[in-house]
Amino acid sequence: MLNSDNSTQKSPQQRFLLILGVAMIVLFCTIAVIVVFFGDVIHLDPQKFPQEYRVAFGIVLVIYAAIRFFRILRDNKVK
Template sequence: MFSLKYFKQKSPQQRFLFILGVFMILIFLTLGIMLVFFSDLLSLDPEKFPTKYRIAFAVLLLIYAGIRFGRLINQKDIQ
């Protein structure tokens, strides 16, 4: 599970990829939440992107963010 021994001093490449992974998770979460709760801000046309498909796409984004988070946490050192 989650262990701090895997978050010891990392190489710059590993650190960059970790930060990029966290950033992408935040993007997927933000986009999913915005599609569900703040679709008015995105000015989506309900005829072109119906509500049921918008909600389904948002749920898929949130699930994908959860999968990426799980993979990032369970990542082992490759050395």
């Protein structure tokens, strides 16, 4: 039902930062997928950015997004 306890509701600033954090996680994962799977479509030079480096960069981005995700979960737990 409705939450009548006002002490657990988020301020507009906290809500905005939560939405921004989730958007950044989605952005990092999207960039990782594009770099790994669609590198040829966006014309990445294979001499300067080989497939092995693209995969490694994509893995680093996904790991960073996971770290941010778990930080958001930890910071937004109800006390």
